[in-house]
Amino acid sequence: xxxxxxxxxxxxxxxxxxxxxxxxxxxxxxxxxxxxxxxxxxxxxxxxxxxxxxxxxxxxxxxxxxxxxxxxxxxxxxxxxxxxxxxxxxxxxxxxxxxxxxxxxxxxxxxxxxx
Amino acid sequence: xxxxxxxxxxxxxxxxxxxxxxxxxxxxxxxxxxxxxxxxxxxxxxxxxxxxxxxxxxxxxxxxxxxxxxxxxxxxxxxxxxxxxxxxxxxxxxxxxxxxxxxxxxxxxxx
Numbered sequence: 555x556x557x558x559x560x561x562x563x564x565x566x567x568x569x570x571x572x573x574x575x576x577x578x579x580x581x582x583x584x585x586x587x588x589x590x591x592x593x594x595x596x597x598x599x600x601x602x603x604x605x606x607x608x609x610x611x612x613x614x615x616x617x618x619x620x621x622x623x624x625x626x627x628x629x630x631x632x633x634x635x636x637x638x639x640x641x642x643x644x645x646x647x648x649x650x651x652x653x654x655x656x657x658x659x660x661x662x663x664x665x666x667x668x669x
Numbered sequence: 670x671x672x673x674x675x676x677x678x679x680x681x682x683x684x685x686x687x688x689x690x691x692x693x694x695x696x697x698x699x700x701x702x703x704x705x706x707x708x709x710x711x712x713x714x715x716x717x718x719x720x721x722x723x724x725x726x727x728x729x730x731x732x733x734x735x736x737x738x739x740x741x742x743x744x745x746x747x748x749x750x751x752x753x754x755x756x757x758x759x760x761x762x763x764x765x766x767x768x769x770x771x772x773x774x775x776x777x778x779x780x
Contacts, residue, residue: 558712585765597713597756597770604765645712651765657703658768660712 556580558661560646566667572634575664578627579648587647587658588621588631597645603629604651636668672696673757678775681751687744689774691757694738701762702733704742706753707773713756716742720762747778 559578567573579586587602601611606623614621618637623629633640643665647658674692681687693702703718717724717731719740724731730743744751756773760766 587767589768589770596772597768599767599769602765602767609765610767647712647768649765655718655762657705657715657718658713660714662710662712 558646558648558659560644560661560664562664563662564665564667566669567636568669569637570635571668572632573636573640573666573668575631575644575646575666577629577631577646577661579629579646580659581627583648583650583659584626585649585651586623586629587649588629589645589647589660590642591645591663592642600631600644638668641666641668672759672769673771675755675757675771675774677772678777680777680779681744681747683749683778683780684746687742687747687751687776687778689742689744689755689757689776690739691742692739693757693759696737696759697761699761700759702731702737702740703758703760703768704729704731705756705758705768705770706751707756708750708753713768713770716755747776749778749780752776752778 561576588600591597599613601621603623621631643663645663647660649658650656704716705713707713719731733740754773754775
């Protein structure tokens with residue numbers, strides 16, 4: 555079975571540019587999570603969705619960050635405009651929230667570098 | 670904030686058992702202990718979870734103390750591929766809530 559698929563795997567862009575990160579959750583999963591990992595702050599939650607509805611976006615650092623989940627098989631995380639401090643690895647994870655003991659499955663992340 | 674305390678790093682000889690401790694003295698009655706690991710350049714990977722009984726699967730064993738204030742993850746025969754950061758997380762048994770990661774333990778398996 556395909557796991558959580560994230561694209562691109564690496565992104566290097568100049569500050570001020572718009573960045574869009576993409577995630578395809580595991581088929582049948584109805585909860586999706588976006589996490590960010592930096593050396594300073596470790597792994598932290600940005601936002602999560604249940605049944606395509608955003609539940610908690612309190613981890614989104616600023617209005618420059620936005621996330622959408624237009625359908626059950628796709629989500630985007632957008633940064634506009636990007637800044638050097640947004641450089642990090644961004645992970646997407648999914649799970650089947652209908653089953654209480656299901657773990658979260660993570661993608662391999664997008665390594666973002668803002669110059 | 671993470672509700673667990675783990676040593677920042679540990680070494681283990683290849684082929685030996687790796688015993689990773691975790692303190693969670695403020696764990697609530699409805700919270701489970703979960704373990705994930707993160708191998709370099711990959712996303713976190715689920716290992717095992719438990720409430721109060723010891724658990725075992727194909728990857729590891731989880732030993733939880735009777736008072737549930739601490740636990741130990743055991744990798745019975747560590748290999749070089751087990752080198753990773755191991756995270757101990759306490760959370761309620763609900764799939765649709767996020768994980769709160771601490772700093773974890775960096776396990777180095779040495780040949």
